[in-house]
Amino acid sequence: MTAPAYKRIMLKLSGEALMGDDSYGINRATIERIVAEVAEVVRMGVQVGVVIGGGNIFRGVAPGAVGMDRATADYMGMLATVMNALALQDAMRCIGLQSRVQTALAIEAVAEPYIRGKAIRYLEEGKVVIFGAGTGNPFFTTDTAAALRGMEVGAEIVLKATKVDGVYTDDPKTNPDAMRYQQLSFDEAIMRNLKVMDATALALCRDQKMPLAVFSIFKAGALKRVVMGEDEGTKVYC
Ligand SMILES: Nc1ncnc2c1ncn2[C@@H]1O[C@H](COP(=O)(O)OP(=O)(O)O)[C@@H](O)[C@H]1O
Ligand SMILES: O=c1ccn([C@@H]2O[C@H](COP(=O)(O)OP(=O)(O)O)[C@@H](O)[C@H]2O)c(=O)[nH]1
Known part of the structure; x- marks a missing residue:
């Protein structure tokens, strides 16, 4: 069998995609399918970090946040990502996939705080690390958090x-x-303003020479194909 193209990856999972065909929240079948695909690449020996979004529950720039103080709305969005992180961890537990949740906002009773060294250790142990609460700062997105955490680990x-x-x-x-x-x-x-990822995240990846692959969360086997270095989705390079 050919070896995976990467040893350690940072996977950004769209919060909105977790809705599946529902209009909000977390769709059980969708999360189970995603977790099964993550498990497959973990079994191939790939170390996986996951940054999970929150748009299925709350988005700081959504119509529902109109009139709200932006920073407050963003903190609500970050808390939403923590809920998704817990749901994802639970779905992983159900299939025997070991994972840890770390959050950028301190919620001690719920999850451990983000500690870079500990996250790296977990990855080395083959545990999936799920990063909640984005960057921990308002005015950012979970795409930027994925770029940032990807670089850090x-x-x-x-x-x-x-x-x-x-x-x-x-x-x-x-x-x-x-x-x-x-x-x-x-x-x-960046020049063509292709809004598939926000400009902050794109600029961060470019400056740190971190490649990016964009692919469909709905396409069965796409994650594995990207990890194997096959032609899937779009590769953005430096
Ligand atoms: N040039 C583009 N190529 C691909 N998708 C684009 C482009 N411009 C805007 N989009 C939109 O960006 C969306 C994905 O980005 P985003 O809203 O950040 O999703 P996510 O929930 O994954 O964070 C797609 O649903 C697509 O409609
Ligand atoms: O570092 C971050 C990451 C996220 N958010 C907030 O959390 C929401 C949910 O994240 P995102 O929109 O990136 O999720 P996704 O697009 O994956 O559903 C955002 O709209 C922001 O309001 C934030 O303030 N700072």
């Missing part, structure tokens, strides 16, 4: 599992003529 690539199957020339949800890139550079993604 020495991941070789950030994998963004999202609703679309790659980076397009324009938003494919609104422009049916948009074409998918097989690969493109960070400079091009």
